[in-house]
Amino acid sequence: MTIWFATGNLHKREELAAILKGRRIQIPSQGGIPFEPEETGATFLENALIKARVLYRRVLAPVIADDSGLCVDALGGRPGIFSARYGSEGTKSLDAGERNALLLRELEFTSHRSARFVCAMVLLLHEDRFFVVQETLEGEIIRESRGSGGFGYDPILYLPDKGCTVAELKEEEKNRISHRGKAGRVIGEILASMPDRP
Amino acid sequence: MTIWFATGNLHKREELAAILKGRRIQIPSQGGIPFEPEETGATFLENALIKARVLYRRVLAPVIADDSGLCVDALGGRPGIFSARYGSEGTKSLDAGERNALLLRELEFTSHRSARFVCAMVLLLHEDRFFVVQETLEGEIIRESRGSGGFGYDPILYLPDKGCTVAELKEEEKNRISHRGKAGRVIGEILASMPDRP
Numbered sequence: 001m002t003i004w005f006a007t008g009n010l011h012k013r014e015e016l017a018a019i020l021k022g023r024r025i026q027i028p029s030q031g032g033i034p035f036e037p038e039e040t041g042a043t044f045l046e047n048a049l050i051k052a053r054v055l056y057r058r059v060l061a062p063v064i065a066d067d068s069g070l071c072v073d074a075l076g077g078r079p080g081i082f083s084a085r086y087g088s089e090g091t092k093s094l095d096a097g098e099r100n101a102l103l104l105r106e107l108e109f110t111s112h113r114s115a116r117f118v119c120a121m122v123l124l125l126h127e128d129r130f131f132v133v134q135e136t137l138e139g140e141i142i143r144e145s146r147g148s149g150g151f152g153y154d155p156i157l158y159l160p161d162k163g164c165t166v167a168e169l170k171e172e173e174k175n176r177i178s179h180r181g182k183a184g185r186v187i188g189e190i191l192a193s194m195p196d197r198p
Numbered sequence: 199m200t201i202w203f204a205t206g207n208l209h210k211r212e213e214l215a216a217i218l219k220g221r222r223i224q225i226p227s228q229g230g231i232p233f234e235p236e237e238t239g240a241t242f243l244e245n246a247l248i249k250a251r252v253l254y255r256r257v258l259a260p261v262i263a264d265d266s267g268l269c270v271d272a273l274g275g276r277p278g279i280f281s282a283r284y285g286s287e288g289t290k291s292l293d294a295g296e297r298n299a300l301l302l303r304e305l306e307f308t309s310h311r312s313a314r315f316v317c318a319m320v321l322l323l324h325e326d327r328f329f330v331v332q333e334t335l336e337g338e339i340i341r342e343s344r345g346s347g348g349f350g351y352d353p354i355l356y357l358p359d360k361g362c363t364v365a366e367l368k369e370e371e372k373n374r375i376s377h378r379g380k381a382g383r384v385i386g387e388i389l390a391s392m393p394d395r396p
Contacts, residue, residue: 045243045330071326118326128269128316131384132243132330186329186388193387 002026003191006055006065008035011151016064019175019184023191025064033058044069044081044120045132052124064187068119068180070153072103072141074112079103083153100145100156113140115157117166119179123187131190135182139166150174200224201389204253204263206233209349214262217373217382221389223262231256242267242279242318243330250322262385266317266378268351270301270339272310277301281351298343298354311338313355315364317377321385329388333380335364348372 002024005016010027017025028035037054041047044067052065069083079086087094087102094102107113117137124130137157145155147167154167154174166174175181200222203214208225215223226233235252239245242265250263267281277284285292285300292300305311315335322328335355343353345365352365352372364372373379 045247049243116326126334128314128332128334130330130332132328134326134328136324136326189387189391190384 002061004028004031004055004059004061004063006035006037006051006063012066015175015180016184018171019181020188020191023188028055028058031059039067039081041067041081044118045122045134047081048120048122048132049124049130052122052130053127056124056127063124064121065124066119066121066180066183068117070103070115070157071118072107072115074107074110074114080118096152097145100153103141103153104143104145104156107141113142115139115141117153117157117179119183121180121183121187123190131187133183133186135179135186137166137177137179137182200259202226202229202253202257202259202261204233204235204249204261210264213373213378214382216369217379218386218389221386226253226256229257237265237279239265239279242316243320243332245279246318246320246330247322247328250320250328251325254322254325261322262319263322264317264319264378264381266315268301268313268355269316270305270313272305272308272312278316294350295343298351301339301351302341302343302354305339311340313337313339315351315355315377317381319378319381319385321388329385331381331384333377333384335375335377335380337364 005013005025005027007027008029013025013027035055037051039047039050041050047067048065052063056063069080071077071080086099120132120134122130122132139157139159142156142158142165146165147155149169150167155165157166203211203223203225205225206227211223211225233253235249237245237248239248245265246263250261254261267278269275269278284297318332320328320330337355337357340354340356340363344363345353347367348365353363355364
């Protein structure tokens with residue numbers, strides 16, 4: 001059975017397909033479905049639920065949606081839900097490298113480096129029936145970008161346990177420990193263990 | 199390991215202990231902890247998260263919280279999150295029998311009887327790490343209360359598949375199919391399947 005994934009990001013689709021081994025994952029653009037939800041929520045959870053419901057109303061079938069970002073303690077949790085739009089002004093938006101450089105400049109004079117990736121992932125089976133997992137990956141903002149794997153803020157989140165940044169992990173290792181990997185596996189377990197569920 | 203359950207309701211504690219067989223469930227009053235969260239959320243999910251966070255900040259240990267209610271389609275989803283306070287004015291609140299009678303009067307002249315119990319249950323492991331399950335029990339509002347089991351609106355929700363109201367089910371059968379039973383078992387599975395979790 002196909003599960004719809006409420007994203008326009010093919011990279012995220014590949015990542016989820018790898019986490020939910022063997023499940024067919026379809027994204028709106030593959031079904032010719034316009035998908036431009038207004039992410040007006042105040043939290044990752046609210047935005048993930050908004051995306052899931054917008055797509056559910058189009059497909060009337062089980063939907064997975066996520067919302068993720070980087071929360072930096074010295075910035076009071078910023079950029080948080082605005083991670084993808086961080087540093088953007090009007091129609092001018094920054095690319096990932098520019099966002100990372102901006103964040104490093106913001107933190108230049110502080111030794112308070114703790115930060116985490118957060119992912120809220122929703123499996124919506126019906127308007128009133130859903131599951132949510134919110135998971136984290138704890139780390140520290142490094143002084144200079146390192147690594148070429150992953151995407152987004154991966155090159156600037158350093159993992160003391162691993163001795164490297166997220167962008168320096170192999171993809172399999174990243175999926176094993178990442179916020180999105182951990183959340184996705186719980187959703188996969190819920191899908192697998194429920195006989196009446198897709 | 200003990201799990202805290204964010205409720206003041208001993209009956210709910212017994213129900214959850216039966217669903218999560220073998221786990222030690224403790225409620226705030228048993229630990230001498232004052233617990234009067236302001237349920238200011240707009241949804242079951244928001245209220246469940248509020249309760250979980252309020253207790254988490256007191257105990258700094260894993261917490262389960264739920265918020266449940268009855269949603270009647272002919273009333274646009276009412277009483278919903280106000281189920282426990284339905285019909286109350288100022289400090290005067292109705293007991294369950296009075297609430298049920300009021301609801302039956304509100305629906306006296308409509309044949310549109312579909313309704314459901316909804317339960318949002320949260321397992322909060324840490325400020326940013328949590329799981330949520332929202333489950334439903336679909337039925338119809340009966341014309342006259344029936345049955346003496348359960349509590350709350352159980353005597354007026356009729357289950358066509360079962361040929362009886364929720365209050366006429368044996369406790370074990372109710373826990374097997376109920377909104378709270380289904381949600382609780384998913385939380386139990388999540389607890390059981392995660393080696394690094396409590």
